[in-house]
Amino acid sequence: MDIVYHEQSRCFHLYNEHISYIITVLRNGQLGQLYCGARIRDREDFTHLLELAPRAMSSCTYEGDRFFSLEHIKLELPAYGNGDYKAGAVELLQQNGSRITEFSYESHSISHGKPRLHGLPATYAEADDEALTLTVTLRDALTGMRAELNYTVFRDYAAIARSVRYVNGGNDTVTLTRAMSLCLDLPDCNYQWLQFSGRWARERQLISRELTQGVISIGSLRGHSSHQHNPFVIIKRPTADEDKGEVMGISLVYSGNFLMQAEVDAHMTLRLMAGIHPENFAWQLEPGKAFQTPEAVLVYSDSGLGGMSRTFHQLYGKRLARGMWRDKPRPILINNWEGTYFNFTEDKLLDIARRAKDCGIELFVLDDGWFGRRWDDRGGLGDWTANPTRLPNGVTGLADKITELGMNFGLWFEPEAVSRDSALFEAHPEWLIATPGRNISHGRNEYLLDFSRPEVVDNIHDQMAAVLGSSKVSYVKWDMNRSISECYSSALPPERQGEVFHRYILGVYDLYERLTAEFPHILFESCASGGGRFDPGMLYYAPQAWASDNTDAVERLRIQYGTSFCYPLSSIGAHVSAVPNHQMYRITTLSTRANVACFGTFGYELDLSKLSGEELDEIKVQIEFMKRYRELLQFGRLYRLESPFEGNTAAWMVVSADKRQAIVAFYRILNQYNDCFTRLHLRGLDPDMLYRETQSGAVHYGDELMRAGFITSDSTAGEIFFGMMPSSDFASRLYILQADKD
Numbered sequence: 001m002d003i004v005y006h007e008q009s010r011c012f013h014l015y016n017e018h019i020s021y022i023i024t025v026l027r028n029g030q031l032g033q034l035y036c037g038a039r040i041r042d043r044e045d046f047t048h049l050l051e052l053a054p055r056a057m058s059s060c061t062y063e064g065d066r067f068f069s070l071e072h073i074k075l076e077l078p079a080y081g082n083g084d085y086k087a088g089a090v091e092l093l094q095q096n097g098s099r100i101t102e103f104s105y106e107s108h109s110i111s112h113g114k115p116r117l118h119g120l121p122a123t124y125a126e127a128d129d130e131a132l133t134l135t136v137t138l139r140d141a142l143t144g145m146r147a148e149l150n151y152t153v154f155r156d157y158a159a160i161a162r163s164v165r166y167v168n169g170g171n172d173t174v175t176l177t178r179a180m181s182l183c184l185d186l187p188d189c190n191y192q193w194l195q196f197s198g199r200w201a202r203e204r205q206l207i208s209r210e211l212t213q214g215v216i217s218i219g220s221l222r223g224h225s226s227h228q229h230n231p232f233v234i235i236k237r238p239t240a241d242e243d244k245g246e247v248m249g250i251s252l253v254y255s256g257n258f259l260m261q262a263e264v265d266a267h268m269t270l271r272l273m274a275g276i277h278p279e280n281f282a283w284q285l286e287p288g289k290a291f292q293t294p295e296a297v298l299v300y301s302d303s304g305l306g307g308m309s310r311t312f313h314q315l316y317g318k319r320l321a322r323g324m325w326r327d328k329p330r331p332i333l334i335n336n337w338e339g340t341y342f343n344f345t346e347d348k349l350l351d352i353a354r355r356a357k358d359c360g361i362e363l364f365v366l367d368d369g370w371f372g373r374r375w376d377d378r379g380g381l382g383d384w385t386a387n388p389t390r391l392p393n394g395v396t397g398l399a400d401k402i403t404e405l406g407m408n409f410g411l412w413f414e415p416e417a418v419s420r421d422s423a424l425f426e427a428h429p430e431w432l433i434a435t436p437g438r439n440i441s442h443g444r445n446e447y448l449l450d451f452s453r454p455e456v457v458d459n460i461h462d463q464m465a466a467v468l469g470s471s472k473v474s475y476v477k478w479d480m481n482r483s484i485s486e487c488y489s490s491a492l493p494p495e496r497q498g499e500v501f502h503r504y505i506l507g508v509y510d511l512y513e514r515l516t517a518e519f520p521h522i523l524f525e526s527c528a529s530g531g532g533r534f535d536p537g538m539l540y541y542a543p544q545a546w547a548s549d550n551t552d553a554v555e556r557l558r559i560q561y562g563t564s565f566c567y568p569l570s571s572i573g574a575h576v577s578a579v580p581n582h583q584m585y586r587i588t589t590l591s592t593r594a595n596v597a598c599f600g601t602f603g604y605e606l607d608l609s610k611l612s613g614e615e616l617d618e619i620k621v622q623i624e625f626m627k628r629y630r631e632l633l634q635f636g637r638l639y640r641l642e643s644p645f646e647g648n649t650a651a652w653m654v655v656s657a658d659k660r661q662a663i664v665a666f667y668r669i670l671n672q673y674n675d676c677f678t679r680l681h682l683r684g685l686d687p688d689m690l691y692r693e694t695q696s697g698a699v700h701y702g703d704e705l706m707r708a709g710f711i712t713s714d715s716t717a718g719e720i721f722f723g724m725m726p727s728s729d730f731a732s733r734l735y736i737l738q739a740d741k742d
């Protein structure tokens, strides 16, 4: 790993074993992009990669020089309007109404490690030799505005983290109306664009789009990263697949409104951008004030999508997630939501907990409905004290009883929300996000608190800290169940209303930061009506997130498969729920439900009193299995083998770091009569190692399993293996591979 500055050519080369990122100071002082991709040899000068050519009818910077045209030069911080006609990465509204800027090189510095971003989540380095950071400061002479472009290269990951800090060094107040975190100009557009989109209960579905002249984008204008689009995109060469080929993933460490965009210009070059969505964004910067953009992370892989995902999993699992739970296998929980919804008493909860304890479950989570005037979803939000009818002994009393059973206790909050029927609303109607004189759109009968106001964040903090500090709570589920509408803060002046969306998220981050620091033993799980805020920003505070309100095992195959492209398995909240499933009304076997949920944080979300003794016995076995293998299932290397987006089957596997252990999962959605023989070409094993499949006892070398394949045919192909039952719809099987002794 190094960052080299070549003074003669004014080139910066950031590299590690896997990746090179090369930029240069251009003749006009702007920062140019020369190369981003697989590691290449360093040399004194890379400026020939600029491809300067006297193209006809182009805007040129210098009179009489047709070679230097910003229409064609690849830029790191482009601004619209000075000869570059693509969308820019920065836009500054000045006092005279102009938005033209000329950011040019002023200085640079290279430092060990990685500085934290003030008030924002970001990847980090634990030791100085893990990362190097380059800061290039550009200055717009006319306004005095400085842009500090920060680039971090990591020793161990094929990744570059990028963010920009703007500092108003001039005498006038200016307004940032566009401040993207990342801009990457690439010399060609021969890529496919993959995005992870959907809707509530159908999050992160893999969608592939072709790049062609023009703009394609995804984003959120809802105030949270959203169910609709995830702040993550991939570009891959058309021939790249799971195992081979060039792939780049771009992920934004942010939980609010975002934009990810690809623009292909007339000469088929590609500009990628990621950052806060410029729509509704306008940030005033008085002289001396600074604005920090969120961080974007770029991962390069020449070993396909799988290689890219494993880099994200390691980087985000180890150097984005924080706290004592980061590296720990997660507790097996039972959550009462789908078991009881709002219909519970303390006795009912204790009954579920006792049965759960008997099955080996470690954590009891009390979901929505325990507080204030919360009888259904129309009241109570904002009042975080126990409802005495529901919990006569308060949270403390219930938590004590649960812990006496030998289980840990977890609690649901929706800190950002308020109900009209609540003491908080009665005391502070002005704390809502609402535009004066306008209707407030409804969402799940609730409103959002104006988290851009510090006093609101303080109030919720104090209420939550009082509960968490006085009761034995070891887990918090932090929910958020509606999007922002009629966005306006009555605490901010008119010219600052364009800051509310971002200030809201900063308020959320502030509350997370305080609570995670004050209660370091608590495991936080983020949630937003399921997966409406499943993003890297949340992962920084909460190492796991409820992936979706859809708990159907078959639907979950696609949701969890899509989620796995960027996010580690240890972050994917997944539960076994009742059948018929409450969202899909589908009946799947208990075993298939567990076989899907175990590739995640694993828990149960049903009423155990409604299960038969046989089912409870099966659950006990599932829990024993999970306890034995959760380290591997949550922290092993993931290899996706068959995509549920492509056919009737899905398969994936996890392999331990030392390659001595692997678990392979195979799912067939609809049963096939007289089916073909099936086999999986396994991945990530040691070719020379002999593996024993623990159920059948059969042994195979790694090379055979990866090349010839692992046979998964069953009765559908006329074969019956080791007394296996005839198959049915929604079948699944797990195989454990263990290195044979010698």
Ligand code: GLA
Residues within 6 Å of the ligand: 337, 367, 368, 412, 479, 481, 527, 528, 529, 530, 546, 548, 549
């Ligand atoms: C959201 C969550 C659910 C549950 C309910 C409670 O929908 O995603 O898991 O907590 O809220 O109201």
